[in-house]
Amino acid sequence: MKSVLQLKVAPAPSKYDFEARLRGGGVDVSPQAVDTLQVNITKLCNQVCRHCHVDASPSRTEMLSSEGMEKCLEILQRHPRIANLDITGGAPELHPAFDSFVERAVALGRHVMVRHNLTVQLDGHPGTGESKEYLPEFFARNRVEVISSLPYYQQYFTDAQRGSGVFQKSIEALRRLNAQGYGAEGSGLVLDLVYNPVGPYLPAAQAALEPDYKRELKAKFGLVFNRLYTITNMPINRFRLHLDKTGQYEAYMDKLLAAFNPAAAAGVMCRSLISVGHDGRIYDCDFNQMLELRARSAAGKPLSIFDFHFDEVLKRRIRFGDHCLGCTAGAGSSCGGAVA
Amino acid sequence: MSSYYESEDLKKFGEISRHGKALADDFFRYYGHVTNVDGALTKREKALIALAVSHAQKCPYCIDAYTTQCLETGASPEQMMEAVHVAAAMLAGITLVHSVQMQNRLDRLVL
Numbered sequence: 001m002k003s004v005l006q007l008k009v010a011p012a013p014s015k016y017d018f019e020a021r022l023r024g025g026g027v028d029v030s031p032q033a034v035d036t037l038q039v040n041i042t043k044l045c046n047q048v049c050r051h052c053h054v055d056a057s058p059s060r061t062e063m064l065s066s067e068g069m070e071k072c073l074e075i076l077q078r079h080p081r082i083a084n085l086d087i088t089g090g091a092p093e094l095h096p097a098f099d100s101f102v103e104r105a106v107a108l109g110r111h112v113m114v115r116h117n118l119t120v121q122l123d124g125h126p127g128t129g130e131s132k133e134y135l136p137e138f139f140a141r142n143r144v145e146v147i148s149s150l151p152y153y154q155q156y157f158t159d160a161q162r163g164s165g166v167f168q169k170s171i172e173a174l175r176r177l178n179a180q181g182y183g184a185e186g187s188g189l190v191l192d193l194v195y196n197p198v199g200p201y202l203p204a205a206q207a208a209l210e211p212d213y214k215r216e217l218k219a220k221f222g223l224v225f226n227r228l229y230t231i232t233n234m235p236i237n238r239f240r241l242h243l244d245k246t247g248q249y250e251a252y253m254d255k256l257l258a259a260f261n262p263a264a265a266a267g268v269m270c271r272s273l274i275s276v277g278h279d280g281r282i283y284d285c286d287f288n289q290m291l292e293l294r295a296r297s298a299a300g301k302p303l304s305i306f307d308f309h310f311d312e313v314l315k316r317r318i319r320f321g322d323h324c325l326g327c328t329a330g331a332g333s334s335c336g337g338a339v340a
Numbered sequence: 341m342s343s344y345y346e347s348e349d350l351k352k353f354g355e356i357s358r359h360g361k362a363l364a365d366d367f368f369r370y371y372g373h374v375t376n377v378d379g380a381l382t383k384r385e386k387a388l389i390a391l392a393v394s395h396a397q398k399c400p401y402c403i404d405a406y407t408t409q410c411l412e413t414g415a416s417p418e419q420m421m422e423a424v425h426v427a428a429a430m431l432a433g434i435t436l437v438h439s440v441q442m443q444n445r446l447d448r449l450v451l
Contacts (some may be wrong), residue, residue, distance in 0.1 A: 156417060197411065204414030208382065212414060 016253050025262035029271060032315050034079075038086040038272040038335065039064065039072055040286060041098065043278065045090040046123040049149075049162045051196065051239040055292050056090040058126035058264040069101050071280060071305040075109050079310050086273070088115040090288065091134055094125055106142045113145040115335075119166055119174035136173075140180035145190040147229070147335075148174070148258065153216040157198040174223050183224040191224075194337075196231040200243060200331050202253035202259060203230035203339040206338040229337025232256075234287050234326040256325035264332025267339035269319050280305045284318045286335070287326075293319050350401045375409075384413035389421060392427035 013020070014030075016212060022029060041064040045056035063100040064072075076082055085105045091112060092098055107114050116135070124131045148170070151158050155167040162170075181187035193213060197203050212230035217223040218229055233239050270284040274295065282303035283289035295303045296319070297312045332339035357364030375386050387409040394402030410420050 151414070154416060199411070201408050202412050204384075204412055208384065209414040304405075 014322055016257055016325060018320045018324040018328075019268070021257070021260050021291075021325070021328075022265060022320075023220065025063060025260070025265060027265040028264045029265060029268060029320075031271055031316060031318060033272045034082055034274055034310065034313055036084040036086050036269075037072060037076065037082050037276065038088060038273055038286060039086050039276040040090070040278060040289060041069075041092045041095045041101070042090040042223055044094045044126070045117065046094070046120050046126045047091070047117055047163055047166065049238075050242060051161055051198075051233050052088060053234050053239065053287055055235050055237050063088075063095055064276075064278045064280070066097060068276075068278070068280045071308070072110055072276060073104050073108065073269070075305060075308050076105060076110055076251055080109075081310075082110075082114060085110045086113045086115070091117050091120040093120050099138065101180050102138075102142055104143060106144075111145065112142065113147055114139065116146050116154060117320050118148045118150070118170040119162075121173040121176060121278070133176075136176045136180045136182070139177070140182065143189065144259075145192070145281045146177060146182060147192045149192060149194045149196070150174075151196055151218075152197055152215075153213050160236065163197075163314075171221050171223070174219070174225070175272050178223055183226055185224075190226050192227045192229055193225050194229045194231055196233055200248045201232060202255065202329070203232055203333070203338075205331060206230040223313060227337070230331070230333070231335075231337060232326045232329055232333035234323050237290055253325065256329040259329035260325060261328055261330060261332060261340055264330070264338075264340040266327040267332055267334070268324075268327045269334035269336065269339070273335070274303075274313060276305055282308075282313065284316075285327075287318060287323055291321065291323070293321060295319065345400045347400070347404060356451075360369060383412070384410070384415050387413050388415060388419060388423040392423040392430075395424050396427040404449055 040054070043054055043056045043062040044058065045052075045060065046053075046058060048057045072085075076085060087098070088143070089095070093116065095101070102112055104168070107142065116139070116269050121135050122133070124133075128217060138144075139271045143247035149162070150170055158167040158170065177183065177191055178188065182189045182191040195203060195209060195213070203209075206228060213228050217225070235243060235249065235256070240249065243252050250287050264277065266277065270288075273285065274291045275283040275286045277283060277289050281289075281303060282295045288295070295313070295316050297303060298315050298317060303313060303316065318333070327333050327339075352369075354364075356367075375390060376383065379386075381389075387406055390402065391406040391410055394406050407420070
C-alpha cells in the first residue's frame with residue numbers, strides 16, 4: 001500500500017494582515033473601558049439592504065431569549081460603568097420584548113440608543129403585519145437616542161442601497177420623529193443619521209457632509225437632525241459577496257490598506273464597547289459577531305453574558321481580522337462615525 | 341481585444357518616476373497639494389473640476405479616478421453630471437468661437 005505523505009503547509013500571510021499593520025504603525029489597540037453594551041437582539045428585518053453586514057432580512061429568525069435580555073439588564077444594573085445600551089439588529093423593534101427591554105434599561109438610568117432603520121415605522125412587522133407606528137412617541141417618551149441610516153440626502157443612492165421606495169418612507173419616518181421633537185434644538189431628543197458609501201469607496205469627510213445633509217434635508221423636506229455619522233462599509237458578508245461578484249474585493253482592500261491611519265486605529269470602538277449576539281455570546285464588535293470571531297478572556301475562555309466578569313472582559317485581547325482595515329481607513333469608522 | 345487603455349494601469353501612475361525620479365517627485369508633491377487638500381476651493385470642488393477636465397481631455401484613467409474622488413468627497417450624481425456639462429459647453433463654445441476666425445477669413449476672401 002502506498003503511504004501518503006501529508007505536508008502541512010502554513011497559510012501564506014495575508015497581504016491585508018491588520019495586526020502587522022498595527023505593529024508597523026506602533027499602535028496599541030487594547031481595551032480601555034467597557035462603557036457601551038451593544039446588543040444585537042434580532043437579525044429579523046423588514047429590509048434587505050445590499051451592504052448589510054448582518055445579512056438581515058424578513059426571513060431571519062434569530063432572537064435574543066428572555067433569559068438573555070434579563071442577563072443584559074442584570075449586567076447593566078451590576079456595572080454602572082457601562083453607561084450606554086446600544087440596541088441593534090436587524091430591526092431591533094421587531095423583537096417582541098423590545099419595548100420592555102428599552103423601558104427597563106431606561107429605568108436603570110442608562111443612556112439607550114436604538115439603531116432604527118426608519119422604514120419599520122411604516123412597514124410594521126414583515127411576518128405578522130403588526131404596526132410599528134407608535135415608535136416615534138415611544139422613543140420620545142423614553143428619551144431614546146435614535147440613530148438611523150440614510151445613505152444620502154437623495155433618493156438615488158438611498159434606494160440603490162436599501163431598496164426601492166426606502167427613501168420616501170425614510171423621509172416620512174423622519175417627519176414623524178421631528179413631530180415628536182427629535183432633532184429640534186433644545187428638545188434633548190437626539191436624532192443622528194448615518195451615511196455610508198453606496199459602493200467600494202471611502203466615506204466623505206463627516207464634517208463636510210453634515211452641513212450638506214442639514215441644508216438639503218431642511219430645504220427639500222423641512223427635516224432636522226442632530227449629527228451625521230459617516231461609516232465605512234465592512235468587507236464582510238453581503239457587501240463582501242458583492243465585492244467578490246463584481247471583482248472589486250482586492251481593489252477595495254487595497255484602498256483600505258493604503259488609507260490605514262494609526263490615529264483612527266487608536267480610536268476604534270472595540271476599545272470601549274462590547275457586542276452581544278442573540279445567543280448571549282460576547283464579541284469585540286458587531287462585525288466580529290457576524291464573522292463568529294468570539295471574544296476571549298486573557299486565559300482564552302470564550303466570553304458570554306451568562307458568565308460575565310467585568311475585569312475578564314476589560315482585560316481581554318481584542319481579536320482582529322482583515323476586515324478591521326475598514327475601521328482604520330482615512331478618518332476611521334465606528335458606530336459613532338469617524339474617529340480621527 | 342487589447343486596448344491602449346488598461347484600467348489596471350492606473351495603479352502604475354507612480355511608475356512615471358522610473359526614468360526621472362526627481363521630476364516625478366516634484367510633480368506628485370504639487371499634484372497632491374493641489375488636488376488632495378481643502379484650500380480656497382474644497383476638495384469636492386476640486387474633484388468636480390478635475391472630473392470635467394478628465395472628460396474634456398478624454399482620459400479614461402482620470403474619469404475612473406475622479407468619479408471615485410467625487411463620491412469620496414460627497415458630491416451628488418447631479419453635481420458630477422453638471423460638471424461634465426460644463427466641460428461639454430466649454431468645448432462647444434471653444435469650437436463655435438473659432439467660427440469668428442472662419443468668418444473673418446470669409447470676409448477677406450469674399451469679394
